[in-house]
Amino acid sequence: MYKLIIFLLILCVNIKTNAKEPKLVVGIVVDQMRYDYVDRFWNNFSNNGFKKLVNNGYFLKNTHFSYLPTYTGPGHASIFTGTTPSNHGIIANNWYDKNLKQSVYCAGNGEMHTICNCSQEVEDVVSSDGKMSPHHMLTTTIGDEIQLFNPSSKVIGVSLKDRGAILSAGHSADAAYWMDKHGDWISSSFYMNKLPDWLIEHQNKNSAAQYLVGKWKYKNSFSHNLDSLLMTNGGGIIKSTPLGNTILSDLALEILKNEKLGQSKTTDFLSISFSSTDYIGHQYGPHSDEIVDTYIKLDIEIAKILDYIEQEIGFDNVVIFLTADHGVVSEPHKLQELNIPSGYYSSLEMKDELADSSKR
Numbered sequence: 001m002y003k004l005i006i007f008l009l010i011l012c013v014n015i016k017t018n019a020k021e022p023k024l025v026v027g028i029v030v031d032q033m034r035y036d037y038v039d040r041f042w043n044n045f046s047n048n049g050f051k052k053l054v055n056n057g058y059f060l061k062n063t064h065f066s067y068l069p070t071y072t073g074p075g076h077a078s079i080f081t082g083t084t085p086s087n088h089g090i091i092a093n094n095w096y097d098k099n100l101k102q103s104v105y106c107a108g109n110g111e112m113h114t115i116c117n118c119s120q121e122v123e124d125v126v127s128s129d130g131k132m133s134p135h136h137m138l139t140t141t142i143g144d145e146i147q148l149f150n151p152s153s154k155v156i157g158v159s160l161k162d163r164g165a166i167l168s169a170g171h172s173a174d175a176a177y178w179m180d181k182h183g184d185w186i187s188s189s190f191y192m193n194k195l196p197d198w199l200i201e202h203q204n205k206n207s208a209a210q211y212l213v214g215k216w217k218y219k220n221s222f223s224h225n226l227d228s229l230l231m232t233n234g235g236g237i238i239k240s241t242p243l244g245n246t247i248l249s250d251l252a253l254e255i256l257k258n259e260k261l262g263q264s265k266t267t268d269f270l271s272i273s274f275s276s277t278d279y280i281g282h283q284y285g286p287h288s289d290e291i292v293d294t295y296i297k298l299d300i301e302i303a304k305i306l307d308y309i310e311q312e313i314g315f316d317n318v319v320i321f322l323t324a325d326h327g328v329v330s331e332p333h334k335l336q337e338l339n340i341p342s343g344y345y346s347s348l349e350m351k352d353e354l355a356d357s358s359k360r
């Protein structure tokens, strides 16, 4: 299972012929997207999303990971810095720091505060979701290099996951936005003192609760009641439905419009990391119909973003790439159905066995 990562490019013709600076670079990460999904779901896709990237761009198929572990933090840091954990320092999502004598989180920074559309004192008490920054990352990202070249360029990262937004955007980013456990968009005092007015206005009109209406269903395979999911779990549950990708792409479009990315003479940069694919993949498995439907719906979101960029900025002025931060193993029960050696590991059973053997 080497080919877990895909890397698709639409390169503007001008880059190849005139070496003209693009007005906008967009890096899209699909969290937990396996390479084989491109082919498995090909017939489910429209002509305007994934297929447009494959058909009109460069499709790099034989790419490999040169590090472990392939988690979200190291994945995003490796994609956007272009180097490996031994250099960029994001060696896992969490690790033990021998100097600090404590476990650290790849995007965690206790000195920062949550920036939200709420009372800051209240939010920092109930949530540490915004106490983040990229300070554990030791090298520069694409966005950092763009701003080193021209500081007037805008660099923004967005994701449902803090690490998906923060590690992609880099150290010098103008902003990074992610979703807290309640389903609201937040940031960190590392980037700003308050959310922009347009974001507060957008969020007020487009809350997670407004998306979570009706049923999530696919053919006759399953039907999940979104209203009761919202009632039981709160707005943060949107992350574990395809609507998590929808609310993210809607925000990405708002960022493109309100921050006027790609509209000036310098090169702007936007990273968009879709995380619902990962939450749903973990919950239902890569062979579930929930994953099939999630990718059909994500294809529509990708198409929305490509359409906006084509209409408003023009593909000749833009470089877009799409890739994944890691893959996922097939569900053991699915492998067992096909007689492929597999099984579930129980740490509790192992502890019991060790305890028993020590008594002998």
Ligand SMILES: [Zn+2]
Pocket (backbone or CB within 6 Å): 031, 032, 071, 072, 073, 075, 278, 325, 326
């Ligand atoms: Zn991931």
